[in-house]
Amino acid sequence: MPSLSEETGGRIDHLEPGAVIGIVGGGQLGRMMALSARYHGFRIGVLDPTPDCPVDQVADFQIVADYDDQDAIRQLAERSDVLTYEFENVDADALDKVRDQVAIPQGTDLLRTTQDRVHEKTFINKHGAATARWRQVDGMDDLEKALDELGYPAVLKTRTGGYDGHGQVVLRSQEDLDQVVERTRRDEADGQGFPPSILEGFVDFACEASILVTGNGDRYVAFPLVRNDHRHNILHMTLAPAGVGHEVEEEARQLALRLAEGFELAGTLAIELFLMQDGSLVVNELAPRPHNSGHYTIEACSMDQFDAHIRGIAGWPLDQPRLLSPAVMVNVLGQHVKPVLKELTAHPEWNLHDYGKAEVRTNRKMGHLTVLTDDPQATARDLEATGCWDDLR
Ligand SMILES: Nc1ncnc2c1ncn2[C@@H]1O[C@H](COP(=O)(O)OP(=O)(O)O)[C@@H](O)[C@H]1O
Ligand SMILES: [Mg+2]
Incomplete structure (x- = not known):
């Protein structure tokens, strides 16, 4: 059985296999959290309004209701040992009302800060990082x-x-x-x-980048800095590592650790950055959860962002993640499903992840694929050359 520590305000000391992790939100981020929780031996419940949502397909039970339905949140809390969420627009007040029933290791301050751009930027500036x-x-x-x-x-x-x-x-x-x-x-x-x-x-950046950091409330570890290419404001491709030089990478790492400490972070936090021509970093926004730009970690890192998240909220120790191979991640949106499935048989190097979403829609994130490579730039060009992502040009 998990032990709850009084001094840490209901924070979990150390969650043992067999315990139940309740996830608010049933999309792809929750699904990949759940897959990770699964092989750590945890059981999974999910709250999502869509039956057979991506998380439900790999979970033990689903509560079918809206994310902010207080009754449903209470039910999930009653049946779980720990609650987490896969997106930041969860009703923080609703979560606070069940804190006597269930551990919420991430707390709700992190949510309140990151769901409001004014609070978020105030926090970032206060911790010595630049924003627009x-x-x-x-x-x-x-x-x-x-x-x-x-x-x-x-x-x-x-x-x-x-x-x-x-x-x-x-x-x-x-x-x-x-x-x-x-x-x-x-x-x-x-x-x-x-x-x-x-x-x-308006920030006239040289490129966009991001860095993930995970905590267990006590120790914080940062992942490599990666480079992101957005199309129509949606992440298209991530190149890992960013390849922008040791100094910038180290600065990003220190920035990530500072923010993590400021939050007394448990779980994974993503930091979206603008990289300026002169090598300085400007923080764009924060996401208090695993992030699309961190999917490459599943194949490319010694510990991926979802394992790190689960370990962090379970109060398990965190080892410094290592990049085992450079990698490129590309999103598969609704319009890319057909061409990607057609090309798939010609590409043994494509690690395809399908999120199990029933309805295919334009610009909806349906899956992603990761390629391990010695040359991310060349691999990015090879991926584009397949024509699967031509609509984004
Ligand atoms: N101040 C800015 N200057 C230049 N580009 C920006 C700025 N803010 C956002 N963008 C562009 O818009 C994208 C989406 O903005 P973001 O604040 O991350 O919102 P969202 O929550 O929709 O991801 C960013 O990834 C970046 O490409
Ligand atoms: Mg963003």
Whole structure:
């Protein structure tokens, strides 16, 4: 049986095999967490509104209900020893209400900070890391003032709920601002207020990168810095390692460890970064969970991001993950499923992961594939040359 420590506020000291891990959210991140939990000997429950969701296919039980359904969260808590989540837009208050029933090693402060861009940037800046210049924006007056201060181009984002570029708009000129004014008028006519927002100065980055860090509340370990290529605001490809030189990699590692300590992190946290021409790093955003850009770790690292997450929330010791081979990860979106399945037979080097989603939709993440390689740049070109991802050009 797991032991709960009084002094650590209900944090798990050390979870033993056979214990139940409850996951809020039934998508691919939860599924890969569950697969990892499975071979560590844990049992898995999931809360998700879609029957036969990706996690359910590999779990012991599913509670079919909305993520913020308090009754359902209580049921999951009652049947679990530890709760975790696969996405950051979980209702933190709802989780707090079950903390007397179940351990939540990640806590809810981490959630509250990372689900609001203003709190998130305040935290990052407080821990000595750079972000884009930013202003809180609660209405049109704020927006005009912030634009005066930051100048064009700038990015207007909702404070909460954004993903894959949803809820954001790039303002390059007065015409773009006029469109926001127009939209705000329409929203107001429909009885909707201006959504709490943030304006960020546009970062003229050399490339995008990310780094994962995992903690068990006590020790923190960082993964290699990787390079990310986005298309239409959705991650397309990750190259590991980033290949940007030892100094930058070390700086990213130190930054990741600092943030992890600041959160007293348990589980895996992803840090999305902009790499500037001069080698400096600017933090874009945080994700309090395993991340799409960390899928390469399954084949390429001594401990992958999902194992690390499970070990971290179970209070198990964490070894420094090692990159065993450079790798390239590419996403398989709905429109790529057919061409990828057709090409698959010609590519023994493709490690395909399918998420088991019933409905194929354009731009929906259906799976990914990872290739181990000595030359990530050349492998990235080879993947593009298959034509499977031509729609993203
Ligand atoms: N301030 C910025 N300057 C330049 N590009 C940005 C900025 N903010 C976001 N982007 C681009 O938009 C993408 C999505 O933005 P992000 O803040 O990560 O939102 P999401 O939560 O949708 O992932 C980023 O990966 C980056 O390519
Ligand atoms: Mg992002």
